[in-house]
Amino acid sequence: MRRIGLVAATCVAVAGALALTPAAATPAPTAQRPLQGVIIALDPGHQLGNSNPRFASQLAKTKFNGLRIKGCNTTGTATNSGFPEATFNWRVTSYLENRLRALGATVRKTRSTNSYNAWGPCVWDRGRFGAQVDADLLLSIHADGAVSTGSGFYIMVPASIPGWTDDIAKSSGRMGQRFIQGMANAGAPRSTYIRDQTLVTQDISTLNFSDVPAILVELGNMRHPGDASRMTSREGQKQYADWVLAGIRAALRL
Numbered sequence: 113m114r115r116i117g118l119v120a121a122t123c124v125a126v127a128g129a130l131a132l133t134p135a136a137a138t139p140a141p142t143a144q145r146p147l148q149g150v151i152i153a154l155d156p157g158h159q160l161g162n163s164n165p166r167f168a169s170q171l172a173k174t175k176f177n178g179l180r181i182k183g184c185n186t187t188g189t190a191t192n193s194g195f196p197e198a199t200f201n202w203r204v205t206s207y208l209e210n211r212l213r214a215l216g217a218t219v220r221k222t223r224s225t226n227s228y229n230a231w232g233p234c235v236w237d238r239g240r241f242g243a244q245v246d247a248d249l250l251l252s253i254h255a256d257g258a259v260s261t262g263s264g265f266y267i268m269v270p271a272s273i274p275g276w277t278d279d280i281a282k283s284s285g286r287m288g289q290r291f292i293q294g295m296a297n298a299g300a301p302r303s304t305y306i307r308d309q310t311l312v313t314q315d316i317s318t319l320n321f322s323d324v325p326a327i328l329v330e331l332g333n334m335r336h337p338g339d340a341s342r343m344t345s346r347e348g349q350k351q352y353a354d355w356v357l358a359g360i361r362a363a364l365r366l
């Protein structure tokens with residue numbers, strides 16, 4: 113939101129002193145491009161090659177995350193038929209990226225491939241990424257692997273850890289609640305197994321290493337037949353992208 117405030121202030125200055133003030137470098141938001149000037153960091157969770165034994169040593173790296181020592185990254189989950197979470201996350205992120213760009217947003221991603229011959233990046237690099245690109249929001253996109261009776265989406269946001277997340281816990285929590293409302297209003301099924309669709313956690317490294325507001329969303333449960341069916345189809349993946357877009361816009365109030 114820093115960025116949005118800056119853009120607004122620049123516009124006021126330009127309007128008030130047109131002859132003296134050069135045009136703003138970033139065009140102002142318009143009805144067609146309401147996300148102009150906003151930077152979104154998208155983190156498609158995991159990486160297909162995390163399951164490649166070739167990268168075992170890279171994945172075994174560890175780092176203290178503010179609560180405990182945790183590993184670089186994991187393979188993620190999969191549907192019962194073997195469709196990997198990394199690929200689902202990647203596809204939803206790709207569709208979402210197009211939608212965000214069409215509305216004027218700048219989109220940066222923590223990984224640029226989904227390949228069995230690539231690994232990571234580690235969760236600490238994913239977390240730090242948002243600040244590196246000066247993002248207004250870091251959104252980490254995942255799918256859950258829970259008991260098969262549960263379905264629907266929920267989010268994780270950082271609890272306050274002094275020196276780690278005390279600077280972003282409140283803003284992440286507030287944006288997270290608006291994100292849930294935006295997704296649900298757009299039609300996304302709410303989690304049936306996580307109360308209020310929210311986990312406030314001290315243990316997610318991606319969130320703990322972030323210095324900009326951060327939300328991790330579990331879009332559905334890959335072990336639930338209905339969710340799995342939606343997650344494995346292109347139409348379903350586009351539907352998730354639409355729902356997440358609505359969540360982001362609600363979170364940013366744009």
Ligand SMILES: [Zn+2]
Nearest residue numbers: 157188254255
């Ligand atoms: Zn995941």
